Amino acid sequence: MWSIGELAEHAGVTVKTVRFYSDRGLLPEDARSSGGHRRYGPAALDRLRTIRSLRALDLSVPDVGRVLGQEDPLEDALEDVIAGQLRDVGSRLAALRWQEAALQLLRDCTPEERLERLRLIGAVPAPPNTAAAARFWRRWLPPRLPARVVSAILERAVPQLPDAPTPAQVLAFARLHAFTTGDCTGGPGHCQPAAHRPDEGYRPAVLYDGLVEAYTLASPAIRAQRPPHDGEALDCFVSAYARSHGTRDTPVFRHGLSRQLAADPRVDLYWQLIAELAGPSEPTPGAAHDWLLTALDSELARQ
Structure with missing residues (x-):
């Protein structure tokens, strides 16, 4: 069993990051020490890496929770979240292309x-x-x-x-x-x-x-x-x-x-x-x- 600091070190993140995901129920603890401190097993490291991968795609914390709440994260929940994220990224890219063309219009007049x-x-x-x-x-x-x-x-x-x-x-x-x-x-x-x-x-x-x-x-x-x-x-x-x-x-x-x-x-x-x-x-x-x-x-x- 790892302490919160040891898990953070293995994952290459800060203790604050581990505590943030734990407090929001995304990273459940496996046990508590006699002093009441959180303890995590090796499976928590894989889960934390999955959380970080999903967050790197700009998924919100609730969407990450939806994906992790499935028995198999690669099934429908992840597919739906990715599809929604692609639509959102497409909308933002379209807005940026319009903004770029507008700036060019103002620059060249x-x-x-x-x-x-x-x-x-x-x-x-x-x-x-x-x-x-x-x-x-x-x-x-x-x-x-x-x-x-x-x-x-x-x-x-x-x-x-x-x-x-x-x-x-x-x-x-x-x-x-x-x-x-x-x-x-x-x-x-x-x-x-x-x-x-x-x-x-x-x-x-x-x-x-x-x-x-x-x-x-x-x-x-x-x-x-x-x-x-x-x-x-x-x-x-x-x-x-x-x-x-x-x-x-x-x-x-x-x-x-x-x-x-x-x-x-x-x-x-x-x-x-x-x-x-x-x-x-x-x-x-x-x-x-x-x-x-x-x-x-x-x-x-x-x-």
Whole structure:
């Protein structure tokens, strides 16, 4: 049997460390001396080394206790704790990569730009998230849309954040956050497209179902950098507006739709920043909308 000092010496740690783990129940004593001092057997050395290995992975004391409380420490408890620790490390690494890119952005700009960029970056939550963009779309979209339609729109409109952003992407996201947290819609009932206003007679759920399909159909042509043209995507786009308004797709309707969409409020800055953030690999709904509107105007100009 070893004293607490002898165990500490064998393990290469301080007496304070052994006492700390003993007091927290991680390192039970095997016996007490006649004077009431703790005594440890050789198995305590292996257990202490296991504790130190787990702590070296930055596991908390309660998590170490969970692992050591199993009959076999290499079974489910250790696997779960390691998986959780990997997620935590990944989150911290992602936050550090964003911080590194933000610092590079501030380092490489002019003194005149630095203060504005610092304020933009300082307003972004840490770690960065897209909650503000999701709230923006929930305010911008018509009320009482079915949950499945809202989910489909948010999936396409709210960006995925890059794990290793460039300084330019950090700046784009900071500007996007400023845009989506500002008063960019003018308040409820103002600065909204006609299809969002109940007095216009639209059925927004029908409209947005059709628009999601139309944007999907247009995406291959946009990726291939083909000029806007008529076809299935344009017909689906116009049909979405017609069906949502309870009317038919006719030449007269197409002329009226072109005028309406030209006059509707737009969120072009949002889509511009999304494109800067996500890159050109996948067309945004804004790019698809512009492509389809140009295709409609081109078709009407030929008539």
